[in-house]
Amino acid sequence: MIQLRLGRRLEALRDHLHAFAADELRPRARAADLTGRVEPEVIARLGALAGERSEVLSEAAEPGEDGARADGMVAVVAAEELAWGDAAMILNIPGPGLAGPSIAGSGTPEQKERFLDRVFDGTAPRFGALAVTEAQAGSDVSNVQTTALLDGDGWVLSGTKVFCTNGARADVLVVNATLDVAAGRSGQKLFVVLKGTPGMRVGKIERKLGLTASETAELVFDGCRLPFDHLVGGEAALAAPSGFKGTMRAFDASRPGVAAMALGIGRAAFEYAAAWSATEIPAHSRRRPLVEARLGAVERELAAARVLCRRAAWMADHRIANSKEASMAKAYAPRVALAACVSAIEIMGPEGSSREHLVEKWFRDIKVYDIFEGTGQIQRVIIGRHILGRLE
Numbered sequence: 001m002i003q004l005r006l007g008r009r010l011e012a013l014r015d016h017l018h019a020f021a022a023d024e025l026r027p028r029a030r031a032a033d034l035t036g037r038v039e040p041e042v043i044a045r046l047g048a049l050a051g052e053r054s055e056v057l058s059e060a061a062e063p064g065e066d067g068a069r070a071d072g073m074v075a076v077v078a079a080e081e082l083a084w085g086d087a088a089m090i091l092n093i094p095g096p097g098l099a100g101p102s103i104a105g106s107g108t109p110e111q112k113e114r115f116l117d118r119v120f121d122g123t124a125p126r127f128g129a130l131a132v133t134e135a136q137a138g139s140d141v142s143n144v145q146t147t148a149l150l151d152g153d154g155w156v157l158s159g160t161k162v163f164c165t166n167g168a169r170a171d172v173l174v175v176n177a178t179l180d181v182a183a184g185r186s187g188q189k190l191f192v193v194l195k196g197t198p199g200m201r202v203g204k205i206e207r208k209l210g211l212t213a214s215e216t217a218e219l220v221f222d223g224c225r226l227p228f229d230h231l232v233g234g235e236a237a238l239a240a241p242s243g244f245k246g247t248m249r250a251f252d253a254s255r256p257g258v259a260a261m262a263l264g265i266g267r268a269a270f271e272y273a274a275a276w277s278a279t280e281i282p283a284h285s286r287r288r289p290l291v292e293a294r295l296g297a298v299e300r301e302l303a304a305a306r307v308l309c310r311r312a313a314w315m316a317d318h319r320i321a322n323s324k325e326a327s328m329a330k331a332y333a334p335r336v337a338l339a340a341c342v343s344a345i346e347i348m349g350p351e352g353s354s355r356e357h358l359v360e361k362w363f364r365d366i367k368v369y370d371i372f373e374g375t376g377q378i379q380r381v382i383i384g385r386h387i388l389g390r391l392e
């Protein structure tokens with residue numbers, strides 16, 4: 001039976017990460033937003049927190065009574081708490097990032113060891129990234145035009161990827177490219193490109209509405225040569241139906257966590273507005289009942305989003321197909337978190353738009369969460385397909 005209660009170990013993890021978020025992230029959030037950078041010592045601390053050495057993280061994921069590891073639950077609990085601290089700074093956590101699920105889910109055992117260990121070699125903060133989006137292929141991943149041609153004993157990658165989180169500094173980059181543009185999604189495969197590979201260069205760095213402390217890059221591949229064994233899944237991947245499925249599997253694994261980050265931003269705005277209201281709106285004020293009703297509605301929606309995130313994560317941990325549930329969490333959480341930010345700004349009146357408070361920053365940050373990892377509209381399309389597919 002589905003278990004949404006956290007249990008002792010996950011509660012300890014949540015409390016540990018909450019203290020980190022409150023002490024290390026929240027106080028630095030405004031400076032990071034204004035400068036667009038996260039101090040190297042904070043990156044090092046984020047790395048130590050997420051790395052293998054963090055006993056709390058690995059302990060929390062150990063198999064429970066039903067024998068399943070709780071890695072997905074750990075991810076959603078951690079994402080909510082850390083994003084409550086600052087959602088932009090945590091996109092600077094060293095580690096495999098979005099390259100992780102692609103390599104872990106579709107790579108050969110040798111590739112998992114070689115490429116994932118490279119990100120965890122412990123010598124310096126290292127990053128992974130996933131480059132799928134192109135100017136004409138965001139929601140419609142089947143329209144990817146970046147090509148991978150077999151040439152002698154290796155591959156030649158050509159094309160341009162846009163809006164890649166941590167793309168400029170990625171040590172291990174997973175790129176979605178096609179062997180045959182005319183074949184649409186069935187021609188696509190995943191490739192690993194290591195930092196410094198000739199033929200790959202960083203284009204523009206985006207200046208964004210929100211999440212300004214997270215780097216988002218354009219990446220250009222111009223005759224970029226890769227060894228044959230950088231094809232994710234190895235030779236067997238050539239016979240497999242498509243790398244597109246690998247990309248989608250990776251999204252099923254990562255969407256609950258991304259949704260939980262959105263939830264963390266919404267909760268931050270909700271708690272801030274509630275605390276502000278408690279001190280700034282007198283108990284006898286005629287505004288008070290209206291604000292109470294509004295806060296009540298926001299809390300209810302955030303609680304529902306938390307259930308959706310945990311359900312999708314629990315299913316992943318129990319090896320139950322969770323594509324629809326991951327999309328439900330991703331469709332819902334950013335939307336209600338955006339509503340929480342709007343409510344916070346409106347409850348606080350003009351002060352809500354002031355840089356004296358973080359509420360206006362959360363409002364800018366949250367919008368992006370409704371865009372990346374598949375927009376809200378696309379999640380609703382996926383859910384609809386599952387519903388009708390079941391009836392066919």
Ligand SMILES: Cc1cc2nc3c(=O)[nH]c(=O)nc-3n(C[C@H](O)[C@H](O)[C@H](O)COP(=O)(O)OP(=O)(O)OC[C@H]3O[C@@H](n4cnc5c(N)ncnc54)[C@H](O)[C@@H]3O)c2cc1C
Pocket residue numbers: 098129130131132133134135136137138139140162163164165166208211216368371372373374375376377378381
């Ligand atoms: C800050 C940031 C970081 C990102 N990081 C990464 C990353 O690390 N790696 C990566 O590969 N990409 C990344 N992206 C790209 C992101 O995943 C895409 O922007 C997203 O998938 C949407 O694609 P698009 O921008 O091409 O929009 P489009 O696909 O052009 O969509 C435009 C609008 O049309 C709507 N729409 C499109 N098709 C449909 C449909 N069939 N039905 C209903 N509505 C539809 C969309 O919902 C959207 O509102 C990032 C984006 C941002 C903003």
